[in-house]
Amino acid sequence: MGTRDTDWEGVRLHVVTGKGGTGKTTVAGALALALASGGKKVLLMEVEGRQGIAQLFDVPPLPYAERKIAVAPTSLAEHPGDVFALVADPESALIEYLEMFYSMKLAGAALTRLGVFDFATTIAPGLRDVLLTGKAAEAVRRKGGGGRAYDAVVMDAPPTGRIGRFLNVSTEISGLAKVGPIRGHADTVQNVIRSPQTVVHFVTLLEEMPVQETLDGIAELRALGGIRAGAIMINMTRSLPLPASQLQAAADGQLDPDLIAVGLKAAGLDDSGQLAAELAAELAGQAKTTLGQQEQRDRLAEAGQPCYDLPWISDGMDLAGLYRLAAALRTQGAA
Ligand SMILES: Nc1ncnc2c1ncn2[C@@H]1O[C@H](COP(=O)(O)OP(=O)(O)OP(=O)(O)O)[C@@H](O)[C@H]1O
Ligand SMILES: [Mg+2]
Structure with missing residues (x-):
């Protein structure tokens, strides 16, 4: 090359x-x-x-x-x-x-x-x-x-x-x-x-x-x-595998545990609803973190230097x- x-x-x-x-x-x-x-x-x-x-x-x-x-x-x-x-x-x-x-x-x-x-x-x-x-x-x-x-x-x-x-x-x-x-x-x-x-x-x-x-x-x-x-x-x-459109909803705790339960069932996990509720709460926490990180990214961007992501x-x-x-x-x- x-x-x-x-x-x-x-x-x-x-x-x-x-x-x-x-x-x-x-x-x-x-x-x-x-x-x-x-x-x-x-x-x-x-x-x-x-x-x-x-x-x-x-x-x-x-x-x-x-x-x-x-x-x-x-x-x-x-x-x-x-x-x-x-x-x-x-x-x-x-x-x-x-x-x-x-x-x-x-x-x-x-x-x-x-x-x-x-x-x-x-x-x-x-x-x-x-x-x-x-x-x-x-x-x-x-x-x-x-x-x-x-x-x-x-x-x-x-x-x-x-x-x-x-x-x-x-x-x-x-x-x-x-x-x-x-x-x-x-x-x-x-x-x-x-x-x-x-x-x-x-x-x-x-x-x-x-x-x-x-x-x-x-x-x-x-x-x-x-x-x-x-x-x-x-x-x-x-990165959180959630589309941007759902991030705010997740952070606000508006994810529907019933829908998550359906998803769990589709994945072969039978659940009384408790796991789905816990997952919804976990996702809400992570979505908040992700939104907070976006704020930090915006602050960094203002410095005007190239930014790289390291996973x-x-x-x-x-x-x-x-x-x-x-x-x-x-x-x-x-x-
Ligand atoms: N991208 C990454 N993913 C996972 N772990 C990481 C990543 N980068 C660094 N770490 C881990 O984070 C810890 C701190 O990293 P490192 O020692 O490179 O930081 P440092 O800034 O040099 O620290 P110090 O100020 O003590 O010199 C180490 O345990 C390292 O393996
Ligand atoms: Mg070091």
């Missing part, structure tokens, strides 16, 4: 944020798989040191090293792609940076014991974050094999409440370290983050709180200027579920 048009042509760093527990790690993994389809190489990066990616892909805990963890889904006409993973921690990133910049050979453990890292982060509190974003920027820019080392980098990023500071930190560092290598490094990182190559996606559920955090997060990025909001990834969506995986999240989410993202044009 040739190239397909996706919503994120030219984007090479995908930052995935959202309210805690909404599925950032899961969606970042699915997006990495989706982007790797068709023979691409994608790096999936974790920055909070919780081994969420290893758990998600069902592999042993990952070190500070880039490891291939999955092969992308592929149609017969396509080449398979590869997803690599990296668990980045600021201490390792600092040692790597010092070794690279000063051509120093440092024994990581000794350096840490000497407290260089503590010292560095004390004089420059934002350094922790810039080391992590710096690692992502380095992977985005890295050359390899006559081209780019990676076609895309996906970052499982800090939650919405911290994302602005996390991504904007290089500016603070730049102010602190006015000259020298740190300044140069911070500027390079900002150039990647504030370029059209980088977008920030928001994972949300169709509930009041995560939707509010998403809208606040997008507004915060806009206020910072230059950092682009990407898609809104609506996770764990479920609720009812039988528990596993690799098969993850590939289903990746397929959903591809179908909707995310990759």
Whole structure:
């Protein structure tokens, strides 16, 4: 297959944020798989040191090293792609940076014991974050094999409440370290983050709180200027098999239990009427939830960003579920 048009042509760093527990790690993994389809190489990066990616892909805990963890889904006409993973921690990133910049050979453990890292982060509190974003920027820019080392980098990023500071930190560092290598490094990182190559996606559920955090997060990025909001990834969506015309009636409790009883009988379930009454009540509850979700959808739409639906995986999240989410993202044009 040739190239397909996706919503994120030219984007090479995908930052995935959202309210805690909404599925950032899961969606970042699915997006990495989706982007790797068709023979691409994608790096999936974790920055909070919780081994969420290893758990998600069902592999042993990952070190500070880039490891291939999955092969992308592929149609017969396509080449398979590869997803690599990296668990980045600021201490390792600092040692790597010092070794690279000063051509120093440092024994990581000794350096840490000497407290260089503590010292560095004390004089420059934002350094922790810039080391992590710096690692992502380095992977985005890295050359390899006559081209780019990676076609895309996906970052499982800090939650919405911290994302602005996390991504904007290089500016603070730049102010602190006015000259020298740190300044140069911070500027390079900002150039990647504030370029059209980088977008920030928001994972949300169709509930009041995560939707509010998403809208606040997008507004915060806009206020910072230059950092682009990407898609809104609506996770764990479920659809009620009721036509829109009956949804309101169901929510208002106007479903006729007698009709449900007839339906049950047709399905081979004999019922005294109690089951039908319970089903009607259950349906009314679900219809109310669905109507409430539509309201949240409308609020999200006002942000003006592309929205994708990721289905609720009812039988528990596993690799098969993850590939289903990746397929959903591809179908909707995310990759
Ligand atoms: N589409 C889905 N269907 C079913 N379960 C899901 C789906 N997406 C995520 N989950 C489950 O929800 C839980 C939270 O997901 P995940 O760990 O990805 O969230 P997170 O935002 O990264 O959380 P944290 O803020 O703790 O890092 C996990 O148990 C995950 O398996
Ligand atoms: Mg997570």
